[in-house]
Amino acid sequence: MYFEGAIKAQERAEAKQEALCGATSRCTNCPARADAICAGLAPEALDDLHQLSRHRVLRKGQTLVWQGDRTDIAATVISGMLKLSAATADGREQILGLVAPGGFVGRIDEARARYDIVALADTELCQFSGPGLALFASRHPEIASALLGKTMQELDRSRHWQLMLGQASAAERVATMLLDFAGADLEAGGCYPFPLSRGQMAELAGLTIETVSRQISQLKRNGVISVLSRTSFSVRDPHALMALAGLSPVAATH
Amino acid sequence: MYFEGAIKAQERAEAKQEALCGATSRCTNCPARADAICAGLAPEALDDLHQLSRHRVLRKGQTLVWQGDRTDIAATVISGMLKLSAATADGREQILGLVAPGGFVGRIDEARARYDIVALADTELCQFSGPGLALFASRHPEIASALLGKTMQELDRSRHWQLMLGQASAAERVATMLLDFAGADLEAGGCYPFPLSRGQMAELAGLTIETVSRQISQLKRNGVISVLSRTSFSVRDPHALMALAGLSPVAATH
DNA sequence: CGGCCTGTTGATGCTTATCAATTCCTGTGG
DNA sequence: CCACAGGAATTGATAAGCATCAACAGGCCG
Numbered sequence: 429m430y431f432e433g434a435i436k437a438q439e440r441a442e443a444k445q446e447a448l449c450g451a452t453s454r455c456t457n458c459p460a461r462a463d464a465i466c467a468g469l470a471p472e473a474l475d476d477l478h479q480l481s482r483h484r485v486l487r488k489g490q491t492l493v494w495q496g497d498r499t500d501i502a503a504t505v506i507s508g509m510l511k512l513s514a515a516t517a518d519g520r521e522q523i524l525g526l527v528a529p530g531g532f533v534g535r536i537d538e539a540r541a542r543y544d545i546v547a548l549a550d551t552e553l554c555q556f557s558g559p560g561l562a563l564f565a566s567r568h569p570e571i572a573s574a575l576l577g578k579t580m581q582e583l584d585r586s587r588h589w590q591l592m593l594g595q596a597s598a599a600e601r602v603a604t605m606l607l608d609f610a611g612a613d614l615e616a617g618g619c620y621p622f623p624l625s626r627g628q629m630a631e632l633a634g635l636t637i638e639t640v641s642r643q644i645s646q647l648k649r650n651g652v653i654s655v656l657s658r659t660s661f662s663v664r665d666p667h668a669l670m671a672l673a674g675l676s677p678v679a680a681t682h
Numbered sequence: 683m684y685f686e687g688a689i690k691a692q693e694r695a696e697a698k699q700e701a702l703c704g705a706t707s708r709c710t711n712c713p714a715r716a717d718a719i720c721a722g723l724a725p726e727a728l729d730d731l732h733q734l735s736r737h738r739v740l741r742k743g744q745t746l747v748w749q750g751d752r753t754d755i756a757a758t759v760i761s762g763m764l765k766l767s768a769a770t771a772d773g774r775e776q777i778l779g780l781v782a783p784g785g786f787v788g789r790i791d792e793a794r795a796r797y798d799i800v801a802l803a804d805t806e807l808c809q810f811s812g813p814g815l816a817l818f819a820s821r822h823p824e825i826a827s828a829l830l831g832k833t834m835q836e837l838d839r840s841r842h843w844q845l846m847l848g849q850a851s852a853a854e855r856v857a858t859m860l861l862d863f864a865g866a867d868l869e870a871g872g873c874y875p876f877p878l879s880r881g882q883m884a885e886l887a888g889l890t891i892e893t894v895s896r897q898i899s900q901l902k903r904n905g906v907i908s909v910l911s912r913t914s915f916s917v918r919d920p921h922a923l924m925a926l927a928g929l930s931p932v933a934a935t936h
Numbered sequence: 937c938g939g940c941c942t943g944t945t946g947a948t949g950c951t952t953a954t955c956a957a958t959t960c961c962t963g964t965g966g
Numbered sequence: 967c968c969a970c971a972g973g974a975a976t977t978g979a980t981a982a983g984c985a986t987c988a989a990c991a992g993g994c995c996g
Contacts, residue, residue: 593847594888634848
């Protein structure tokens with residue numbers, strides 16, 4: 429789900445090449461537009477929205493927003509990947525969400541940010557000011573509706589993890605993550621990437637690095653998956669993996 | 683936060699008495715309106731919205747939506763309290779959210795419900811059809827904006843619990859819940875209700891009944907709180923309670 | 937080729953779940 | 967008003983699961 433869009437990231441190379449030509453031209457060629465809040469916007473409205481936006485590039489590891497900042501940044505991810513993560517006073521971290529191309533981050537109102545927003549890879553953004561976007565949305569119901577839809581989708585994802593973190597065992601959490609990485613086109617023998625390091629997987633699943641590693645090793649031992657490299661795996665027994673993920677009521681709908 | 687609105691529930695008695703008089707009259711007297719999505723709507727628009735709504739009463743324990751149902755119910759809570767909860771295949775339950783008067787539940791699009799919606803107390807609703815409300819929102823930016831605001835607020839709450847469930851110890855989770863029950867007006871000696879049973883508190887915090895009970899007993903032993911009855915407690919040492927909750931970065935902003 | 941970061945594996949202990957027994961409210965009926 | 971029944975809550979004993987600490991292996995880049 430999160431990661432399907434990431435594959436398109438390579439395709440953006442050419443879009444990057446073309447220097448500042450017409451505003452609309454950049455938008456029509458935008459690789460994220462089909463999934464973004466501006467999808468299906470009429471040409472002249474798209475042009476207006478483009479006037480409000482600022483193209484921005486984050487390098488891997490760079491932080492867009494710091495937890496506790498008073499900021500009203502809003503943005504669509506064009507390429508790359510962002511993570512939203514909150515840290516506790518004593519340094520424990522929890523990844524709250526991942527945002528793939530076409531996804532939306534930020535707030536409409538200006539309030540203290542409750543989490544960091546950090547680039548997991550080099551990331552291009554189409555950035556807006558929150559109030560500016562809100563004003564635009566008030567005049568363009570299709571944008572307001574798209575914003576609501578994106579936010580509800582994020583709410584569903586967050587609640588899905590709420591269930592996982594509250595009730596699932598380590599094995600169930602890891603199996604669920606792998607299914608998520610595999611995406612919709614899960615099949616026996618299929619090869620999929622680990623888009624996150626073990627440490628990031630641990631932060632997402634509310635586990636330690638060691639536990640994630642052990643669970644992956646056990647799936648390997650049981651013949652459910654093969655680990656091809658540090659960053660990719662193949663699924664030998666999709667049915668077993670889904671059975672292990674078990675409690676995810678959301679899986680079926682993705 | 684969740685529970686401040688609940689106190690107003692008693693005040694609704696008179697509103698209930700008045701039989702069907704003018705549509706707008708019912709809305710203007712609605713005890714939840716100040717916090718609901720219809721707050722600040724112009725009189726004629728309010729009247730239009732009222733035409734789309736259906737007043738409904740749920741008895742305690744009654745279910746509005748079943749997990750897995752294909753439904754598009756949307757509603758504002760007028761009085762009482764709803765819980766959103768998801769169950770795993772083997773019966774473990776997790777409370778995903780609580781909705782107090784003025785709060786909004788449901789979906790705009792028709793999709794499979796990912797969680798149950800159940801009344802924790804006798805509850806009055808102002809119910810809409812999702813698409814009907816969406817259409818209304820597309821013509822009334824202030825409603826679209828209010829819906830987005832409510833949804834973002836729910837997203838913040840869900841992510842707050844994501845952090846709790848992923849990283850916090852049992853002691854931290856229970857302390858955080860008690861602070862939540864106390865609400866904004868926390869003070870030494872202040873007396874507050876347990877709006878949830880121990881079992882419900884456990885479902886919310888991702889713990890067992892026994893662990894919740896033990897944590898409360900320990901807070902009692904350490905002089906941080908007193909338990910006055912099964913359903914109320916007083917805070918002897920607010921500072922200690924906040925220190926124990928510790929990692930909640932959200933607490934400060936409520 | 938060597939250093940370093942990431943990941944794996946092992947040993948141990950703490951936290952919390954589980955199972956079981958008892959006590960305490962609360963509401964009902966005598 | 968008091969006694970009693972039944973559920974809710976508390977407390978205790980034990981065990982499972984995961985974190986923590988520690989050592990080691992493997993791959994990548996300079």
